Amino acid sequence: MSQSDPAAKKTIAHLERAQRRHRERAEKVENARVKLDRQRKKLAESEVVLAALEAQLAEPRQQHAGDHSSADGKLQEAMLLFNPTSGRHREENAERLAQVVSSLRVHGVRARVEVKTSGKAARAQAAGFVHEGGKLLIVAAGDGTIGDVAAELIGTNTVLGIVPIGTMNNLARSLGVPLDIESACALIGMGPTRTIDAGRVHSEESAEEAYFFDCAGVGLLAVAAVAGQAFEKRA
DSSP: OOTTSHHHHHHHHHHHHHHHHHHHHHHHHHHHHHHHHHHHHHHHHHHHHHHHHHHHHHHHHHHSTTOOOOTTSOOEEEEEEEOTTOSSOGGGHHHHHHHHHHHHHHTTEEEEEEEOOOHHHHHHHHHHHHHTTOSEEEEEEOHHHHHHHHHHHTTSSOEEEEEEOSSSOHHHHHHTOOSSHHHHHHHHHHOOOOOOOOEEEEOTTOSOEEEESSOOOOTHHHHHHHHHHHHHHHO
16 A cells, blocks of 8 residues: 555554654653652651651650550540461560550550451451441551451541551551551551552452452462462461
8 A cells, every 4th residue: 555545644644643642641641650759759758747746746655654645635546456376476476466555555546456366257347347437447467467457448438557567568568667566556646548559359250359459469479479478477
């Protein structure tokens, strides 16, 4: 087909318009990315300021162990779901629980402790808390328990707080949640919230849907991930 043919000229014109639209959209995407990076930087800077202010408020509370109320004398009520089998050193989890509860109070949060006995029980506990109108649900556990609970909070007004005490803590790492208990509790006490993406998996073999918040794998990748976690937990 010669470029002098009417059909060829029409195709070329369509191609040029499509290329122009593509360049314009690519430019818009790049501009939006630059703006998003700027906003992320400003968000990080604001969180540094929040952390500094929270540290100032927490310092006098730490000095007066018997007075763990917030600056205005009020404690924020929350449910703390604790997994006693999380992490490599399970024998230390009783001490970890006490530290989590104490650190939360220092940062203005009074937590009602619930213990996870199974994934099904954790999901039921989270769903019940949401039904009660609970505002803050804190999970001190690893990725599995956090994922179970987070799935029950999708589409609700309940905020999820994370204290990572698991083996891998992949979700906490990806979200920038501190891996030490004190800093994680301070972050919760600061009060900033974010909306995150969730993935949904549906199988024709089951009526139930599964959610994931960090990554998902199938086939050999899924087998390797489970095997790796089992190895790490035995380490």
